[in-house]
Amino acid sequence: MQSGFRANHSCQTxxxxxxxxxxxAIDDGDLVGAVFLDLAKAFDLLNHELxxxxxxxxxxxxxxxxxxxxxxADRYQKVSISNTLSDVQKQKTGVPQGSVLGPVxxxxxxxxxxxxxxxxxxxxxxxxxxxxxxxxxKSCISQKLNxxxxxxxxxxxxxxxx
Numbered sequence: 001m002q003s004g005f006r007a008n009h010s011c012q013t014x015x016x017x018x019x020x021x022x023x024x025a026i027d028d029g030d031l032v033g034a035v036f037l038d039l040a041k042a043f044d045l046l047n048h049e050l051x052x053x054x055x056x057x058x059x060x061x062x063x064x065x066x067x068x069x070x071x072x073a074d075r076y077q078k079v080s081i082s083n084t085l086s087d088v089q090k091q092k093t094g095v096p097q098g099s100v101l102g103p104v105x106x107x108x109x110x111x112x113x114x115x116x117x118x119x120x121x122x123x124x125x126x127x128x129x130x131x132x133x134x135x136x137x138k139s140c141i142s143q144k145l146n147x148x149x150x151x152x153x154x155x156x157x158x159x160x161x162x
Contacts, residue, residue: 018123018130025134033141035131035148039161042127043106044094047160048072051095051109058108071101093160109159116155117148 022032039045052069060068075091095102106127113129114122121132131152133144156162 014123018132021121021132030134030136031138031141033133033135033145035129035145035152037129037131037152039110039127039129039156042110042161043097043102045161046095046106046109047093050159051105054108054112068105113152113155117151120144120148 025032048069051072052065055068056065072095075096076088077091078088079086095105110124110127110129113124117131121134123130123132131148133141133148135141135144153162
């Protein structure tokens, strides 16, 4: 479940839900393992073409898809440090940070990350993810975590986030 950028959700509510799941598993006599994932520069790496494909998959109207394509295209940036400006650079990836749409577009983009490992519990908070596995012994946990990592690497590769 995604808890970032949502009303009535916070880091605290996300952690509480996560810990509750883990404690229930431990109370049932199981072990818990987890992968904590922080997608570095995630907002900057977001591939525009893949985002438009995902919006299309969610059945956005053609005119809306065209608007988003235009919104993301032909963006430029420059950086100012101590009154010194960098050269202008074209932005070929990423969502506009500081915009209202940036976080929403990012959430849409990573919405299918939990589908990369449907047999495990995936909790999202903005660009941070926790994938939990439950098992009866360390060997089982280790095997499941290795599978989770392979699935995450595949998702990152498929979505050009690496």
